[in-house]
Amino acid sequence: MSATDARLLILGSLPGRPSLAAGEYYANPRNVFWRIMQELLQMPVDLPYAQRTDFLLGKRIALWDVLQSSRRAGSLDAAIEQDSARVNDFNAFLRSHTQLRLVALNGKAAGKLFRSKVLPGLRVVCPETVVLPSTSPAYAAMPYPEKRHYWLQVLDALAD
Template sequence: MVHSFPPVIRADARVLVLGSMPGTASLEKHQYYGHPRNHFWPIMYGLFGQTPDADYEKRLAFAQERGVALWDVIGSCEREGSLDANIRNAKPNDLTGLYARYPGIECLAFNGNKAFDTFKKHFEGHPIWNGLQLLKLPSSSPIPNNRMRTTADRIAAWSVLLPYLKK
């Protein structure tokens, strides 16, 4: 059984980026998007024309200063390795409870299909989400696909977050 991390969130959060479940490298480092080839941090910084800081705490501060919070849709699951396709018996995190505590969130940004599909399975139709923007974004995973091959491709796709972010 693997477990997600606690949310990284401040009272002034505007965007909640939701992954599925941290991969093995992230779990070992106890870091969101801790795999060295994951595109998440280059995307976040790239939205502002910057290069990611090497220090994890500074990366978290960078995201939070721009109104970005981080969590996962799945709180615990069974999974061999890091692939979302291997997730079994997923139990969701309390997203409705988190949003109730942080009502300034304007947008839920799903990092990939598994995060979005799991959210729909467990939370779709709940009235708490009325008025919130729900954005399914391409995964920041280092695994390329037909449309998303590079960090630049992902930055372009994730730029839909810019209206919600603090400059």
């Protein structure tokens, strides 16, 4: 299965320093993204990164970010310098990923960036979008079980 078969696209805002250093999405060990995927999708624990992303593709889930690049001091979304933000090419992505049924935005910042910087420039139909609670350790206001609950609803809705 390839990314073009994905039915769910999960978008972060922009990788933080640990993710950029590792070259992996959600590399911060305190980010609960991979824990949620392991629990909800029965993904084996401690898979190497490449096998985790392959596992998601096997479930027809693709990962990406709203922004291709931006200046930012540190890893917090609040520090993204809006005038330097460059979005990924969603027109090309959506044209080549025709199976997509849902775009899940990982956190309010990703949702705001998508609405303000991506949607106005889209020239193709965008699937339904949903903003989910951020899996980032910076979003500690919501306890893990509640975050997991919201993510479960989305993953259940796309189950075959």
